[in-house]
Amino acid sequence: MVLDTKLSSMLDNLQSDLHRQGVTTQAKGICAACNKPIIGHVLTAMGRPWHPEHFVCAHCSTEMGTKNFFEHNGQPYCEKDYYMLFSPQCAFCQGPIIDKVVTALEKTWHPEHFLCAACGNNFGEEGFHEKEGKPYCHSCFLEVVSFLCAGCSTPILDNYIAAINAYWHPHCFVCRECFVPFGNGSFFEHNGLPYCEMHYHAHCGSLCAGCHKPIAGRCISAMGHKFHPEHFVCAFCLKQLNKGMFKERNDKPYCHTCCLKLFGPSVV
Structure with missing residues (x-):
């Protein structure tokens, strides 16, 4: 700021001296940064004239001169700051995305960083599956992310029943002896497995030897x-x-x- 003030004062004095000596000076425009006349070198950018030393990055104040720059909301930015401030950020590396971009899961990614969250491989033709905001390939989604059914030991991809500290396909949650579904939703547990009332008592030895029905009271x-x-x-x-x-x-x-x-x- 002190340097700018001194420079502005020098230019004003120079112009005043030239006028006293009968030399006519003509401003080449009004600098877009300092709003003062430009007598010497002029730099034209974004449709406006600038003192060369005043054409700087709006973020880091680096003089850009003939360097590449980007415009945002009428302000010039150097390449580094423009990408850092205004480019989409990669959800994986948090870096700016300059070239191609992948948009998925309401986020943006470098194409080389859009990978399976479990195995780190690229997604093939099967695409990806989402779980808690992370992408997974089909194989990892089945083996790592999805629940395994306690009845058939295969992944559960849709509706499930949570019971006996485990997850079950609805069609697998049946009596483990007769394989009949629990019509009223009630079941009996024995050694971590569901049973109908009859087979529960059979396993527990509480079936009446006379009528072969469960004994609920005195025996x-x-x-x-x-x-x-x-x-x-x-x-x-x-x-x-x-x-x-x-x-x-x-x-x-x-x-x-x-x-x-x-x-x-x-x-x-």
């Missing part, structure tokens, strides 16, 4: 099996038995009376 354990109390009956007369008050014959329970009648006193 009687006898002969290595479990029974609803009302289903633990004499195999012959069907009278309800009490634990400890029966006889076993050929893996079947009998009351004392029927056991004596059918098998004789030797087994009583």
